[in-house]
Amino acid sequence: MPRFVFRLAPVLRHRERIEEEKKQLLAAAQRKLFDAEAERQRLRDRREELAVELVAGHRKIDGETLRMTYAHLDFLAREITAADWRVAAAGQAVDLARQILIRATKDRKVLERLRERQREAHKREQERLEHRDLDEANSRRHARLSREGVTP
Numbered sequence: 001m002p003r004f005v006f007r008l009a010p011v012l013r014h015r016e017r018i019e020e021e022k023k024q025l026l027a028a029a030q031r032k033l034f035d036a037e038a039e040r041q042r043l044r045d046r047r048e049e050l051a052v053e054l055v056a057g058h059r060k061i062d063g064e065t066l067r068m069t070y071a072h073l074d075f076l077a078r079e080i081t082a083a084d085w086r087v088a089a090a091g092q093a094v095d096l097a098r099q100i101l102i103r104a105t106k107d108r109k110v111l112e113r114l115r116e117r118q119r120e121a122h123k124r125e126q127e128r129l130e131h132r133d134l135d136e137a138n139s140r141r142h143a144r145l146s147r148e149g150v151t152p
Contacts, residue, residue, distance in 0.1 A: 004122045012111040019104040026097040033090035040083035047076040 006012070054061070054069050061069070 002126075004119050006115045006118060008111060008114065012108070012115065015104070015108040015111055019101070019108050022097070022101040022104045026094070026101050029090065029094045029097040033087065033094050036083065036086045036090045040080060040087055043076055043080045043083055047073060047080065050076070 050069065050073060054066075054073070058066070
C-alpha cells in the first residue's frame with residue numbers, strides 16, 4: 001500500500017513558521033504593554049507618595065521646597081498622561097499582533113484540514129483497492145473451484 005504524501009507539505013511547514021513568528025511578535029508586543037503599564041503604575045505610585053508627604057508635612061516645608069514639590073507633581077501628572085498614551089499605543093499593537101496571529105493560524109488550519117481530507121480520501125481509496133483485490137481473489141477462487149467441480 002503506497003504511503004500518503006501531502007503535496008502541499010512544504011507550504012504547510014512555511015505557514016507553521018509564519019504562525020510561530022507571529023506568536024513571537026505577539027509576545028513581544030505583550031511584553032511592551034506590560035512594561036508600559038508597570039512604568040505608568042510606578043509613576044502613579046511616586047505621585048501618590050509625594051502627595052501624601054506633601055499633605056503630611058505641608059506646614060513644616062519651606063516655600064521654595066513647596067514650589068518645587070508642586071512643580072514635580074505637575075511634571076509627574078504630565079508623565080502619567082504620556083504613559084497613558086504609551087499604554088494605549090501598546091494595547092493597540094497587541095490587538096493588531098493578535099489579529100495577525102489569528103489570520104496566520106487560520107491559514108495554517110485551512111491547509112491542515114485539506115491534508116486531513118486528502119489523507120481520508122487516500123485511506124478510502126486504499127480500502128477500495130483492497131476490497132477490489134479481495135473480490136477478484138474470491139472470484140478467481142470461486143471460478144477455480146467451479147472448474148474443479150467443487151461446490152463452495
